[in-house]
Amino acid sequence: MATELKLPELGDNVASAVVVGVLVKEGDTLEAGQPFLELETDKAVMEVPAPAGGKVEKLMVKPGDEVKSGQVVGMLGDGTSAAASVPAKSEASPPPSPEEPKPQTPAPQPTPAPAPVKPPALSAGTHKLIPAAPSVRRLARELGVDLLQVVGSGPAYRISESDVRRYADGGAAPVAPAGLPAAAPTLPEFSKFGPTRREAMSGVRRATVRSMAQAWSLIPMVTHFDKADVTEIEALRKKYGPRAEKRGGKLTMTAILLKVVAAALRQFPKFNASIDTASNEIVFKDYVHIGVAVDTPNGLLVPVIRDVDKKGVITLAVELGEIAAKARDRKLTPEEMQGASFTISNLGGIGGTGFTPIVNWPEVAIMGVSRSEMQPVWNAEKGAFEPRLIMPFSLTYDHRLIDGADAARFCRFVAEMLEDPFLLGFEG
Missing domain, CATH: 3.30.559.10 (Chloramphenicol acetyltransferase-like domain)
Known part of the structure; x- marks a missing residue:
């Protein structure tokens, strides 16, 4: 029997969040309470724990997607119910039109304002934390702007709507906020000094990096x-x-x-x-x-x-x-x-x-x-x-x-x- 992976309530006055990290892949086994998504709202970065244990049969979101409270973002089962995760009415549904490719997931998506340019999607596996509120991300999708290419003018490089519009109009990158370097310096190649290893930051650590940098600059x-x-x-x-x-x-x-x-x-x-x-x-x-x-x-x-x-x-x-x-x-x-x-x-x-x-x-x-x-x-x-x-x-x-x-x-x-x-x- 498949179990729906639903997002919990995101909090008061928080209508949506953006997926900044998918911590599992289809076929992985989850334990109850184990984080499987990293979400960012305009207030915090949070890790979403699994409501139950089981095998991940289907994932319906990817980094960059905007999601809402209660949205189904995946299916969880014991590995034998993959077929059950497909809606029974799929065969009776009318085929998609030639110019509209068949959707791969049933996750609801926000309705963008009409725009002639299709917004770019984040590359698979992208885990870069983009400091921008959901409203700014929505504007970027409407204007076809890749936020990975935008330098924010706010504290800790936070991206504002004016930054997105400036980039869409071909404007120059803004000056870095006071107290912060114009660009993060490139790290040296540590491996030439000895063995190294890398570990991805947790959502908590990413939020700490952002808030401490903001506080120190302000x-x-x-x-x-x-x-x-x-x-x-x-x-x-x-x-x-x-x-x-x-x-x-x-x-x-x-x-x-x-x-x-x-x-x-x-x-x-x-x-x-x-x-x-x-x-x-x-x-x-x-x-x-x-x-x-x-x-x-x-x-x-x-x-x-x-x-x-x-x-x-x-x-x-x-x-x-x-x-x-x-x-x-x-x-x-x-x-x-x-x-x-x-x-x-x-x-x-x-x-x-x-x-x-x-x-x-x-x-x-x-x-x-x-x-x-x-x-x-x-x-x-x-x-x-x-x-x-x-x-x-x-x-x-x-x-x-x-x-x-x-x-x-x-x-x-x-x-x-x-x-x-x-x-x-x-x-x-």
Whole structure:
């Protein structure tokens, strides 16, 4: 019995996506949950997992195709039902006209605007990630433009409609975005120095390459370093940890930081904003959604915890554990990775004494947390050194909006909340 491979929901306000990679071929055996397609929307690159296991009997899409939620993109079976994947009415269907070749797959295609030029198709096996929104790809097909030949003028070479029209009219290539080289330099021939091997980037890594390049080219970043005495709050974390476990969560320092940072964002709304350079305005957000960087076998993912300021620490601990597990199992939806107004990256569980995280545009700040360690701290009242647990952390910020003094005050607020948990009752 053949099983249809259907695309899941692509997310709110996402009408379609473009296939940027087909990870299997007909005849391959898929396991349930194994990625078989890479799709790109105007918001993210995602890998689509198989809903069930079986043998790939038919593939109905190729790189460059535009697809929609619920569309059948392939047939899956046990290898004995290939004939079943062909519609029973195919023999009774009228033959195609001579000027219209018989279609090879039943996958629905978007209806293009009338155009005398047939748009070029991507070559088989092409896996190059083209930074262009679906609307831009649609325009390229209508004008017969091969996007592989277009240099985008946007951040990280993102292609706009004007770039496509310029290319169609025979215009010159645009100037590379500020902060990026005019063209990527050609790599040397590494094999002459010794053996090499190549591995295709995953969809997660491709998305990371694009977003980090965009952020680095757009944002003048500065990092401020600070530290907090977390001796008292660490004792409370251990004391109330069992209460969180009864609720199905784990009371981690990250869960506590979520609540502390939410209070800081309310106190310093500039850090919970974005810059609109087109209108010369600052967009202040009345919500507090915080992204949390999660290290997974497939790369760094940043799921978003929503309305952090309205939730208790134990509730946040439970939610954080659930969404981190979904990230590691590659079950996050696009919606669960959108809408953050600030990000926390905690590497304390791995080690290190400090680092400079990169701001996730269009956010304007990100906090990096390193491993706490016991240090001798002078107690003036007792006239002696005392062992205290000190947590180093850093804040990278967009210097176009945030000044150094702002960053220092923000970090001092966070440190004071951690050093005296009682203050959260007033500020949180």
